[in-house]
Structures are given as structure tokens and as C-alpha cells.
Amino acid sequence: MKKLLNQVERVELEMLQGIAKAHPQYLKKLPDYNVLVRAQPKTDKVALVSGGGSGHEPAHGGFVGTGMLDAAVAGAVFTSPTPDQVEAAIREVATPAGVLLVVKNYTGDIMNFEMAAEMAEMDGIKCMTVVTNDDVAVQDSLYTTGRRGVAGTIFVHKIAGAKAEQGASLEEVQAVAQKVVDNVRTMGAALSPCTVPAAGKPGFEIGEDEMEVGIGIHGEPGTHKEKIMSANDITDHLLGKILADIDYTGHEVAVLVNGAGATPLMELYIINNRVADVLAEKGIKVYKTLVGNYMTSLEMAGFSISLLRLDDELRALLDAPADTPAYKA
Template sequence: MKKLINGVESVEEQMILGLVKSAPDKLRKLDEGNVVVRAQKKEGKVALVSGGGSGHEPAHGGFVGEGMLDAAVAGAVFTSPTPDKIFAGIQAVATDKGVLCVVKNYTGDVMNFEMAIDMAKDEDIEADYVVVNDDVAVKDSLYTTGRRGVAGTVLVHKIAGAKAEQGASLPEVKAVAEKVIANVRTMGMAISPCTVPAAGKPGFELAEDEVEIGIGIHGEPGTTREKLSTADETAKKLLDKILADIDFKGQEVVVMVNGMGATPLMELYVINNFVQDYLKEQGVKVYDTMVGNYMTSIEMAGFSLTLLRLDDEMKALYDAKADTPALKR
């Protein structure tokens, strides 16, 4: 295993410290756990909290800042943060308007966030949550009941965060988050695995000419393992599954071409070249496109495609100001 780390036991904390030191005027780390919060606490508006296992950078700490998250809680690599650490994040950013937690649909994440919200309520903090389940690849997995939460989570952060910034109530922020969840779909693939530092070896094996279609962001198995084909053919397989899930025809969409950590931008732009042309052929109108690393899987090579079907409210909130280390608008 080759990693640019100082030790398996310190990688998550040093990663969070490095993130905070990259934007010390915007971010700070809590003393308790690997929790990133805004340097200047937001008051009088709903606070947004998210998080999950480390290894998905820039998610989630990179999306803390104006217009998006108020706190992000990082667990060990691919491991949900514990309820006490999540509660510490909630407690640090809670306002009199309440807290909304954005949770990816993995059993450990949902359970631990629910426990943390109960702890918050015991302290008279108004708190609620939504569960993101945008992955169309598989209905159930070793980690979930129902669909997994993947890169579409970033768009929930963006749009719900903008709604909160406007001063909306907790039920209003939750409603728009749920609207994004209902209209966002994602599917991914991998051409090579990643290595969790504590494991010291790749999470799975692929032959030189093999790819895994429908992969999860923790290296969970996908729907099929098949021979490597062209970028266009691979992107078409993912898009066809997404387009078959809900009706995007005639709709305006945000497109996210998301790298899994080790995929060069060159290849992501090659994929986007096809995606744009194919969506046009299918009668889908592209409102905006995001290309880059947003929800990764350490150094996995591969990509995911996300489509968000917009209405006027979501479009305006998507366009609203955001100022975070990983996303600015």
C-alpha cells in the first residue's frame, strides 16, 4: 500500500486539520471529534448538518460554508461517525430556527444520526432529518435498506442550504430538501478499486480489462462486472438507467459528472462530451453542468453521473450564492 499519510491512526484528523487550515477564515474544527463548522456561526436561520465516513472528499467538510452546510461530521474512512460526535456538531451550530441533518442512506449513518437527533431533542434543540437515496443501481445492498445515497447528496446540500440562508423555517427547508431527493438520480462505475488505509489492500479486484457497473461509494458491489468498453458506451449505460427511472424528457436538469477520486479531468470531460450530446438527443435540456470530484471514494478510478430535474424554485436556489472550499457560486 502506497499512501501519502503519516499513520493509519491519524489520517482522518490530519485531513480535517488540513482542510480547516486551508480556509481558516471560513472553517474551524471542534475540539471533540472530526467535526468541521463555519468559523462564524450562523444565527436566526436553520442550520444544516451532514457527514459520514471519511474518504469521500471533498464531501462533506468541503461543503461547509455560506449557502451550504453549517457543520460536517467525519467518521473513520467509510465508517459512520458516532452519535455523540454528530450531536456535538448539531449542538455547535444549532439556532433558534432548528437544525436539519442531511443523511446518506446507509444503515449506520441513518441509525447514528437518528440517535444524535434524539439527543438534541433531549436538550430542547429542534432537529429533523432527510435521507438521500439517489443511486438507481441497486435497491438494497449490504449497507442499506433501499437505495444508497451518493453524489446527489451534494445538490441537496446546495439547494437546502440556499433555502436555509433565505431564512426559511425548518419544515420549509426540509420540504425543499425532500423535493431535491425526489428529483435527483445517480449511477456510478469503477475501473479500479480503492484501498482503505486501515485495511492496507484494495477493497475488491478487477482484471485489467474489467469494470464494475453500479458501484457504491464504499466499493460495494455493483450490478454487473463486464469488459471495459469506450467512455461513450459506458456513459450511455449509466444514463439509460437514470433516464428510465423518472421522466426527464423536456425538463431542465443539472448534470454532475463526478470523479471517484483517481479519474483524470481529461476523462471526465470526454464523458461529459457524450453526456451533453446524448441528453440533447433524448430531449433533456441541460441547465448547468458540474464536472469534477464532489463525492469520491478515496483513489477509486471511475465516475458517476447525476441528473437533477429542476423546477423554478430549485433553479433559483441552485443559482444562489455559495462560498465553501469545494463549491463556490
Template structure:
């Protein structure tokens, strides 16, 4: 295993410290653990928290800031943070208007965030949660009951964050988060696996001419393994699955071409070149496009495609100002 780390035990903390030091006027780390919050606390509005295992950078702490999250809680690589750490985040950012937790649909994350919400209620802190399940590749997996939560989570952060900034109440912020979840779909693939530092070996093995279709974001294998094909053919395969799952025809969409961690921008732009043309052929209008690393799997090579179906409300919230280390649009 070759990685630019110091020791396995310090990976997550040193990563979080490095992130905070890159934006010290915006972010700070709590003493209680690998918990990132805004330097300037948002007052009088609903607070948003997300998180999960480390290894998905810039998610989730990179999306803490104006217009998006108030707090991100990082667990060990690919492992959920514990309920007490999530509760510490809730306690820090709540300002009397309630706290919404945005949770990816992985069993550990759902269980621990649910417990933290219950614990917050015991302290008379109003808290609730939504579960993101945008991955169309699998119905159930080793890690989930139901579909996995993947790159579409970033758009839930953005749009729910904008709604909270407007002063909406907790029920309204939760409703718009659920609206995004209902209208967002994602599918990904891998050219090569990733290695969790504590494991020291890849989560699966691919031959030089093989790819994995339908991977998750925790190094887990996908639904099919096949011979590598062209960028266009691969992107079409993912898109066709997404378009079969939800009717996007005649709609405006946000498109994310998301790198899994080790894919060069050159290849992501080649993917985007095909996707734009193919969506146009299908009668789908791309309102905005994001190309880059947003929800990664350490150093996995590959990509995912995300489509969010827009209406006037979602478009306005998507366009609202946001300023975080990983989102400046």
C-alpha cells in the same frame, strides 16, 4: 499499500486539520472530534449538518460555508460518525431555529443520525433529518435498506442550504431537501477499486480489462462486472438506467459528472462530451454542468453521473450564492 499518509490512526484527523488550515477564515475544527463548522456562525436561521465516513472528499466538510452546510461530521474512513459526535455538531451550530441533518442512506449513518436527533430533542433542540437515496443501481445492498445515497447529496446540501439562508423555517427547509431527493438520480462505475488505509488491500479486484458497473462510494462492488468498453458506451449505459428510472424528457436538469477520486479530468470531459449530446437527443436541456470530484471513494478510478430535474424554485435556489472550499459558483 502505497498512500501519502503518516499512520493509519491519524488519517482522518490530519485530513480535517489540513482542510481547515486551507481555509482558516471560513472553517474551524471543534475540539470534540473531526467536526468542521463555519468560523462565523449563522444566527437566526435553520442550521444544516451532514457527514458520514471519511474518504469522500471534498464531501462533506468541503461544503461547509455560506449557502450550504453549517457543520460536517467526519467518521473513520467509510464508517459513520458516532451519535455523540453528531450531537456535538448539532449543539454547536443550532441557533434557536432548528437543525436539519442531511444523511446518505447507509445503515450506520441513518441509525447514528437518528439517535443524535433524538438526543438533541432531549436537550430541547429542534432537529430533524432527511435521507438521500439517489443511486439507481441497487434497491438494497450490504450497506443499506433501500437505495444508497451518493453524489446527488451535494445538490441537497446546495439547495437546502440556500433555502435556510433565505430564513425559511425548519419544515420548509426539510420540504425543499425532500423535493431535491425526489428529483435527483445517480449511477456510477469503477475502473479500479480503492483501498481503505486500515484494511490495507482493495475492497474488490478487477482484471485489467474489467470494469464494475453500479458501484457505491464505500469501495463496495457494483451490480455487474464486464469487459471495458468505450467512454461513450459506458456513459450511455449509466444514463439509460437513470432515464428509465425517472422521466427527464422535456425537463431542465443540473448534470454532475463526478470523478470517484482517481479519474483524470481529461476522461471526465470526454464523458461529458457524450453526455451533453445524448441528453440533447433525448429532449433534455442541461441548465448547468459540474465536472470534477465532488463525492469520491478515496482513490477509486471511475465516475458517476447525476441528474437533478429542475423547476423554478429549485433553479433559483441552485443559483443562489454559495461560497465553500469545494463550491464556488
């Protein structure tokens, strides 16, 4: 294993310090917590707090800024942040309008964010939650009961963040976040595993001529292993599962082709070329496309495809201004 780090136990801390030093105009790190918050807080709107395990960069700290998140909480690599970290984030950014927690559907994340919200509410901070569960690959996994929350969460950050920035109520921001959850689906595949620094060895084994279909963002198993396919064939397989889950016919969609960390942009654009062609053949109009690393899995080679079914409200919020280190509109 080769990794550029100092001490394993300081990986998350030094990463967050590095992000804050790289983007001081956007965010700052709380002194005693692994939490990034907006450098210039806005106190007249609903605050958005999200987070999860480290190792998914630029998620989640890269999306702190105007029009998206007000705070991002970073747990240890692939590990849920603790309730005290989440509570610190809530208290730091809470406004009279309330706080929306965007939580991916992993058992530890849900439990710890709920505990933090309960502690904050005891002091009069109004909190609501939305849980993302966009992965169509598996119904249950090592980390979840029900579908996993994966890269489609980025659309929730963007659209709910835009709604909050416009001055909507907490109930309205929660409602539009839930609308995104109801209309976004994702599936991914991996060509290689990743290595958690503290473990020192790959999280799973895969043959040189194999791929894992339906992989999760923590390297947890998908639906099956099989021989590596062409880019078009694996794209067709993933899209087929997504399109079978929601009827996108006659709708405009937003597309996210998300890299898992070690996949070249060249390959992601080859994937997107096929995605666009398949959707066009099916009469599904692509309104906006995002290609790149948005929610990664350390150095895993692989990708996921997310489709968001749009209506007039979601389209306008997707286009609304955003200015963060990792996302600008």
C-alpha cells in the same frame, strides 16, 4: 500499497486539521471532535448538518460555508460517524430555527444520526432529517436497505443550504431538500478499487480489462462486472438506467459528472461530452453542469452521473450564492 500518511489511526484527525488550516476563513475544527463548522456561524437561520465516513473528500467538510452546510461530521474512513460526534455538531451550530440533518441512506449513518437527533431534542433542539437515496444501480447493498445515497447528495447540500440561508423555516428547508431527493438520480462505474488505509489492501478485485458497473461510494459491488467499454458506451448505459427511473422529458436538468478520486478531468469531460449529446437528442435541456471531484472514494478510478430534474424553485436555489472551499456560486 503506497499512501502519504503518518499513523493509520490519525488519518482522519490530521486530514481535518489540514482542511481547517487550509481554509480558516471558511471553517474550523471542533477541538474534541472530528467535526468541521463554519468559522463565522450564522445564528438567524436553520442550520444544516451532514457527514459520513471519511474518504469522500471534498465531501463533506469541503461544503461547509455560506449557502451550504453549517457543520460536517467525519467518521473513520468509509465508516459512519458516531452519535456523540453528530450530537456535538448539532449542538455547536443549533439555532432557534432548528437543525436539518442531511443523511445518506446507509444503515449506520441513519441509526447514528437519529440517535444524535434524539439526544439533542431532549434538550429542546428542534431537528428534522432528510435521507438521500439517489443511486439507481441497486435496491439493496452491503450497507443499505433501499437505494444508496451517493453524489446527488451534493445537490441537496446546495439547494437546502440556499433555502436556509434565505431564512426559510425548518419545515420549508426540509421540504425543498426532500424535493431534491425526489428528483435526483445517480449511477456510477469503476475501473479500479480503492484501499482503505486501515485495511492495507484493495476493497475488491477487478481484472485489468474489467469494470464494475453500478459501484457504490465505498467500493461496494454494483450490478455486475464486464469488459471495459468505450466512454460513450458506458455513459449510454448509465444514462439509460437513470432516464428509465424518472421521466425527464421536457424538463431542464442539472448535471453532475463526479470523479471517484483517480479519474483525470480529461476523462470526466469526455464523459460529459456524451452526456450533453444524449440529453440534447432526447430533448432534455441542460441548465447547469458540474464536472469534477465532489464525492470521491479515496483513489478509486471511476465516475458517476447525476441528473437533477429542475423546476423554478430548484433552479433559483441552485443559482443562489454559495461560498465554501469546494463549491462556489
